[in-house]
Amino acid sequence: MRNTWDFYSTERIVFGNGAIGQLDSILQRLKAKNILLVTDPGIKNAGIVDRISSLLEQANYETVIYDQVVPEPPVDSAMDCYKFAKSQMDIDAVIGLGGGSSIDMAKIVALLVAHGGHPLDYYGGENQVPGPIAPLVAIPTTAGTGSEVTSVAVLTDVENNLKVGISDNYLRPTVALLDPELTLGLPAYVTACSGIDALSHAIEAYTAKPSAYIQAEGSILFQGSIPISDALAYRAIELIAKNLPLAVQQGSNLEARSNMLMGSLLAGMSFSNAGTAAAHCIGLPNWRACEVAAWRGDRALASICHGI
Ligand SMILES: NC(=O)c1ccc[n+]([C@@H]2O[C@H](COP(=O)([O-])OP(=O)(O)OC[C@H]3O[C@@H](n4cnc5c(N)ncnc54)[C@H](O)[C@@H]3O)[C@@H](O)[C@H]2O)c1
Ligand SMILES: [Fe+2]
Known part of the structure; x- marks a missing residue:
């Protein structure tokens, strides 16, 4: 604990x-x-x-x-x-x-x-x-x-x-x-891919195991979810969910672009403290990903990462 x-x-x-x-x-x-x-x-x-x-x-x-x-x-x-x-x-x-x-x-x-x-x-x-x-x-x-x-x-x-x-x-x-x-000039395809990256940062941070239950001693970078990361991730999910389709379909919609940039910022502040999980772990198959999965107590995920 x-x-x-x-x-x-x-x-x-x-x-x-x-x-x-x-x-x-x-x-x-x-x-x-x-x-x-x-x-x-x-x-x-x-x-x-x-x-x-x-x-x-x-x-x-x-x-x-x-x-x-x-x-x-x-x-x-x-x-x-x-x-x-x-x-x-x-x-x-x-x-x-x-x-x-x-x-x-x-x-x-x-x-x-x-x-x-x-x-x-x-x-x-x-x-x-x-x-x-x-x-x-x-x-x-x-x-x-x-x-x-x-x-x-x-x-x-x-x-x-x-x-x-x-x-x-x-x-x-x-x-x-x-x-x-x-x-404003970001092509629709990159807008979509990078927007989904931000959304997954926010979802993975929000659904991270609470910090108290992360199985690691001492100072760690990715600590699991904490009240601040939850608040940031929650708002990021809201902003990105509402604005990503608009930003992809109407590239020159400055309000949608601004809300997306705010959403990705908040998601970055959140996940860089709470950590990411499954999607990023599988996208990054190395020992580090396995270690993070293991901290989270996610044995299934840790073994998937070991296997890749
Ligand atoms: N440091 C982190 O916390 C973190 C988190 C997630 C991903 N990453 C890494 O970030 C990289 C991906 O970054 P990305 O998704 O932002 O894309 P990117 O930086 O690779 O850029 C993708 C393409 O979009 C073009 N582009 C970018 N902005 C543009 C604009 N305003 N107008 C026109 N073209 C533009 C670029 O020229 C490039 O060709 C990967 O290497 C990934 O591993 C880092
Ligand atoms: Fe990412």
Whole structure:
């Protein structure tokens, strides 16, 4: 029986239409001058990278742009991004601009900027990150992963066909900057897939075993459901259920887009404390997933994961 729980999130969340206009004041507060912007070709083609880079240029930041993130980024590509950035300048702060793939890549690079080494040095159980990562501003352009507030970064181990999830509360971005207008051009298919991801985060967090009954000692990242994660997940389910069909069918409906971004944010705050369950476990078949399933006391699920 666990007697205590704790709740972590990103320290600062800025949300609203036009919120991107706050980027300069956010970076000033972080005392950052040399900025690495991590993003992908789809975001660039959508014109979003130009908007952000001209904001940075107008405010006289030294900016290096890495725009080669691929969906579900391979481990080696994180190393490439880090080496590229390091060869250009000393980095004060990292911006992750895009969906979960770009934000997770930015998390890993911010980790390497602060602590060096290789991404796999930090894999193999939670809480392997030795201290704070470099200042990181996460700007989501999908309404799905909630990565802008979570403690997780997911890479792909291409050789072994595995997802490598690095999990540590130090990986939470310093600031989450959410501007629903940036999600207006998200294609319907990605809107649907990322929206279902957010919905499953919320449902799995809400239905997680209560924290008191999680079979683990000491400090753990995914603690089972706690009152705060329940409240966040409940509201996230409501928002996503009402707005996902609208956002898919009417991509330019700003209210639906805004509610989806709010829903995925709340779901991320929730699941990154409570944990996810069956669907994510099966989507991530490795020992870590088995361990989480075992903590939950879900022996059937643990053995399914062992079997995959
Ligand atoms: N860190 C976490 O907590 C967490 C949680 C869940 C999933 N993930 C990871 O996140 C990744 C998936 O992220 P995702 O679903 O956000 O998708 P994504 O980042 O892979 O992006 C999917 C595609 O959508 C395009 N796109 C994104 N925003 C756009 C916009 N506004 N306009 C036009 N095109 C746009 C991108 O260019 C890309 O081609 C996976 O690697 C997954 O494992 C991370
Ligand atoms: Fe997910």
